[in-house]
Amino acid sequence: MKTLVWVEHDGSAxxxxxxxxxxxxxxxxxxxxxxxxxxxxGVAKAAAEIAGVxxxxxxxxAAFGHNLPENVAPLVAELMASHDAFVAPATTTGKxxxxxxxxxLDVMQISEILSVEGPKTFxxxxxxxxxxxxxxxxxAKLVLTVRGTAFEKAATSxxxxxxxxxxxxxxxxxxxxxxxxxxxxxxPELTSAxxxxxxxxxxxxxxxxxxxxxxxxxxxxxxxxxxxxAVDAGYxxxxxxxxxxxxxxxxxxxxxxxxxGAIQHLAGMKDSKTIVAINKDEDAPIFxxxxxxxxxxxxxxVPELTSRI
Amino acid sequence: MKILxxxxxxxxxxxxxxxxxxxxGVDLANVKMSMNPFDEIGVEEAIxxxxxxxxxxxxxxxxxxxxxxxxxxxALAMGADRAILVQTDxxxxxxxxAKIFKAIADAEQPGLVILGKQAIDDDNNQTGQxxxxxxxxxxxxxxxxxxxxxxSVNVTRExxxxxxxxxxxxxxxxxxxxxxxxxxxxxxxxxxxxKSKPLDTKSPADYGVDTAxxxxxxxxxxxxxxxxxxxVADVDELVAKLKALGVHS
Numbered sequence: 026m027k028t029l030v031w032v033e034h035d036g037s038a039x040x041x042x043x044x045x046x047x048x049x050x051x052x053x054x055x056x057x058x059x060x061x062x063x064x065x066x067g068v069a070k071a072a073a074e075i076a077g078v079x080x081x082x083x084x085x086x087a088a089f090g091h092n093l094p095e096n097v098a099p100l101v102a103e104l105m106a107s108h109d110a111f112v113a114p115a116t117t118t119g120k121x122x123x124x125x126x127x128x129x130l131d132v133m134q135i136s137e138i139l140s141v142e143g144p145k146t147f148x149x150x151x152x153x154x155x156x157x158x159x160x161x162x163x164x165a166k167l168v169l170t171v172r173g174t175a176f177e178k179a180a181t182s183x184x185x186x187x188x189x190x191x192x193x194x195x196x197x198x199x200x201x202x203x204x205x206x207x208x209x210x211x212x213p214e215l216t217s218a219x220x221x222x223x224x225x226x227x228x229x230x231x232x233x234x235x236x237x238x239x240x241x242x243x244x245x246x247x248x249x250x251x252x253x254x255a256v257d258a259g260y261x262x263x264x265x266x267x268x269x270x271x272x273x274x275x276x277x278x279x280x281x282x283x284x285x286g287a288i289q290h291l292a293g294m295k296d297s298k299t300i301v302a303i304n305k306d307e308d309a310p311i312f313x314x315x316x317x318x319x320x321x322x323x324x325x326x327v328p329e330l331t332s333r334i
Numbered sequence: 335m336k337i338l339x340x341x342x343x344x345x346x347x348x349x350x351x352x353x354x355x356x357x358x359g360v361d362l363a364n365v366k367m368s369m370n371p372f373d374e375i376g377v378e379e380a381i382x383x384x385x386x387x388x389x390x391x392x393x394x395x396x397x398x399x400x401x402x403x404x405x406x407x408x409a410l411a412m413g414a415d416r417a418i419l420v421q422t423d424x425x426x427x428x429x430x431x432a433k434i435f436k437a438i439a440d441a442e443q444p445g446l447v448i449l450g451k452q453a454i455d456d457d458n459n460q461t462g463q464x465x466x467x468x469x470x471x472x473x474x475x476x477x478x479x480x481x482x483x484x485x486s487v488n489v490t491r492e493x494x495x496x497x498x499x500x501x502x503x504x505x506x507x508x509x510x511x512x513x514x515x516x517x518x519x520x521x522x523x524x525x526x527x528x529k530s531k532p533l534d535t536k537s538p539a540d541y542g543v544d545t546a547x548x549x550x551x552x553x554x555x556x557x558x559x560x561x562x563x564x565x566v567a568d569v570d571e572l573v574a575k576l577k578a579l580g581v582h583s
Contacts, residue, residue: 093500094463095472117493121475124428124463133429133548136458146552151456152351156360159552199503200472203488207495216494220581244583253512263478263513264496269457270512272494278581288350295560299579301572307565316563317575329569334582 026054026144029082029104031113031122033092034060034068041217042114044075044178046171050112051077051179052141053167058082058186059104061097063090073186076179084191091202092118098125100194105130110167116216119170127168134168135160139175153269154292173216174275174296208264215267218248221276223267223294226254227283227304227323234260237324238282241331250274250294252284268293283323286311303327335445335504337380337389339414340435341373341396343405344455357553360455369405372450374412375510378517379480380448381413388482389446391415395438397431399423403533410528411520417533422545426538430545432464437541439469444505446487451476451509462509472502476511 028050033040050056056077060069061084069083082104088096101122105111111126113119115137127134138147145162147169215221222245224238234255242249250272251265267274269292279297284290286302286309294300295314302315305322312318319326345351346366354361369377383389394409396402397420406417420434439447452459466473474480474489478497481488482504490499492511520528538545566572576582 091498091500094466098467117476117491120459121463121473124460125467125473127460128429128432128464128467131429133427134458134460135549136460150557151554152345152360153454153457154557155351156353156554157557158554161550161552162548163550164548199470199506201501203499203501205493205496205498207493207498245581246583257513262496263492264494278576278579300560300563301576312565313562314560317572318563318565319569319572320565321568326569330572333569333573334576 026109027107028053028056028110028112029101029108030056030058031101031111031119032058032060032068032072033114033116033118034062034065036062036064037067039068039071039075039181041178041214042116042173044181045173045176046112046114047075047077047179048176049138049141049169049171050110053110053144055079057108059084059101061089061100063087069188071181073188074182074184075186076183078184078186081186081188082191083188084194086195088194088196092122093200093202094122094125095197095200096194097122098129099197100191101126102129103193104191105166110169112169112171115170115172123168123170130166130168132164132166132168133162134170135162136170137172138169139172153289154295155288172273174273208262212242213246213248215248215250215265215272216274219277220245220247221250221267221274222247222280222282223250223252223284224255224260224282225252225284226258228255228260231260237327241280241327244331244334252287252290281311281315282327284311285309286314335389336391336393336442337383338435338439338442338444338447339373339376339380339392339394339409340447340449340461341377341394341405341409342370342453343367343396343398343402344370344453347371347454353554353556357555359551359554367401369408370450370453372452372510374517375512375514376448376450377409377412377414378515379510382515383482384413393418393442393444395420395435397422397426397434397538406533407528408520410531411525412518416531419533419535420538420541421535422538424545425547426545427547427549428458428460428464429548430538430543431461432468433543434538434541435465436468437543446504446506446508448508448510451511462507466507469507471506473507474500474502475509477508478511478513480508480514
């Protein structure tokens, strides 16, 4: 089987979620990559070095510069004439593009796969991860999105893919990019961080989040996260949200501070290697999944932890 | 312009799903069902556009069993003008749903179709994007702001690193994210009024759509359970445990 993996990049480097998608694709067969964008020579070169990669298709065109699905999906659909499976990371970009490709191909997409069980059989979470479905496609071609935390990342070196320019596609003229507000930060990205410190509604304000959560994250070199309740209350921006409707994370250590542990939050972090919970309510559901639970007032316990660790 | 708002009847978000012991799915017998929360946000957004004088008519549509009428009545009580039930007892996949909505869009010629970004039961996150592909329209997914301006719409999208705004030519497809708005509750008088609003019943065959599944569910199982670990007595003990894991500054 020949797979085509969508490479998500920031214009210079390949994003981590793509590396997990490459691993998933390699379980199906030969791995080809698609690098689309404007001025993407550097990315294409980096992509060709990913372990196990055969061919890198490069579509360098201003129309692909902002991943507009109206422009990108027809390009992918055209390349799919010579591939059997389209594989994209289940990021907001992948989720935006892949179903549009699937419908152009008249294929039913399989979303957020957790494992590859056979050539056309996969597992995926349903009901916010409260159940796992094993599903089998009967379509001639496959369109998949891959949950990044469920697969190892492919090595970024050792590969020797051949780079090939693609001239297909262009601007459909029905959509355009206006602007973005992307948070710039020295911190690790939430979805690839080794340690995450998350705060919940018990913090009570954005000032307390800054005062209590941020210093611990700074000390550990951790990424910052939050529960939906904390985001909805305006303590932190929406891109901090961990949970079924936010980011799905699986770090080595996850600190849940003042987070009660609603189902939707647990769905986003329960695959973390070690979970540490600090909450003054000893009956909080977060303690049912925590490896280390501390029943304490976070406003005194967390600063103490920060000073001691 | 008209706005088409697809809505789905799903297991209420407050109910914990139980996997059936025979592994065929999640038990939906005698449990509370309600409108998919993301679809509710879609209905609300359509009503706000009507209140601003941008939309002229809101058509709610649902594909599902006879009971999905209740979900449509909820949309009507919130403020939709009329409803279409495409009745079927089969589970309909996003691709077939998109084909049904395409046929309805061809007939109704809406300026916008506003869908939830995903249904909270099968979590597919596909139907809106697929409908956009089939209609050839632009798509603004995971929307946190929707501003119609003449013959185009600016959609602010919740993306991994923050927010992104795209400008789409109308007609267009929008899918909703959580922070787009807070849906209103239907008032009692409006619930009463909704009972007399028009609701047409159709079948997938009326739209020439084959709903036979492309993806077979082999089995549904419980996720691996994570058992609780230990409670530590104080910060000292927590620091010791973390240091043993190699976690320190």
